[in-house]
Amino acid sequence: MKKPYDYRGFSLKKLNEPRFAHVKLLGGWIAYFCLYFITENLIPYEKCTPIHCALDDLIPFNEWFVLFYVGWYALVFGTLAYTFFFDVPRFKKVQTFIMITQAVAMLCYILWPSRQDLRPETFPRENFLTSVMAFIYSFDTSTGVCPSLHVGYSLGILSVGLKDETLPGWIKALLTLFVIGVCCAVCFVKQHSALDVFAALPVCLLAEALVYGKEYWWPKVRKK
Numbered sequence: 001m002k003k004p005y006d007y008r009g010f011s012l013k014k015l016n017e018p019r020f021a022h023v024k025l026l027g028g029w030i031a032y033f034c035l036y037f038i039t040e041n042l043i044p045y046e047k048c049t050p051i052h053c054a055l056d057d058l059i060p061f062n063e064w065f066v067l068f069y070v071g072w073y074a075l076v077f078g079t080l081a082y083t084f085f086f087d088v089p090r091f092k093k094v095q096t097f098i099m100i101t102q103a104v105a106m107l108c109y110i111l112w113p114s115r116q117d118l119r120p121e122t123f124p125r126e127n128f129l130t131s132v133m134a135f136i137y138s139f140d141t142s143t144g145v146c147p148s149l150h151v152g153y154s155l156g157i158l159s160v161g162l163k164d165e166t167l168p169g170w171i172k173a174l175l176t177l178f179v180i181g182v183c184c185a186v187c188f189v190k191q192h193s194a195l196d197v198f199a200a201l202p203v204c205l206l207a208e209a210l211v212y213g214k215e216y217w218w219p220k221v222r223k224k
Helices: 021-041 054-058 063-086 088-111 128-139 149-162 169-188 194-223
Strands: none
Touching: 021 088, 054 194, 063 088, 063 128, 063 149, 063 169, 088 149, 088 194, 149 169, 149 194, 169 194
């Protein structure tokens, strides 16, 4: 395991010092939650455009995908916590990637409010997983959905993880499979339309270009 980053002597007065400046990136979450409050509570449901495509009708509700959907929270928190304390350079990358996807998504949610009407009126089965999904439905509205931030965050974490040469191949493989599971899960638990997933892809490409373009992709292009 990598050695923990030395935060001894940290204080808010030292935020502008180079060794602690990355802590300011956490402020992106404050801005996000403020905008989240606006989009979730101040934009009327009736003003939101329904997002739907034919593929949505072919995807059944499946409560097993709740495991991926809920596991996403652990993935995001765990990645940010680990990199914050053990790998600051990658923390900067993943947090910047997330902030870019947040900024673009929130701009979309405000300028072009969206919603989905895909949630089942009743679950096909009653069990623990459907109870978890019902709980999520109760506090997470069906507005502000396109593009999907579940997909955006996951692809950002995957991008940073795959470029980490210290990670074993089997961890990268598991991470890839889990992220694919999350991208599928948002549709199978009826939190997003498939269009929300597709819409997240260009947002992630933008974030990828801004975060890694000059130092990672451009040198590879020049070698060809």
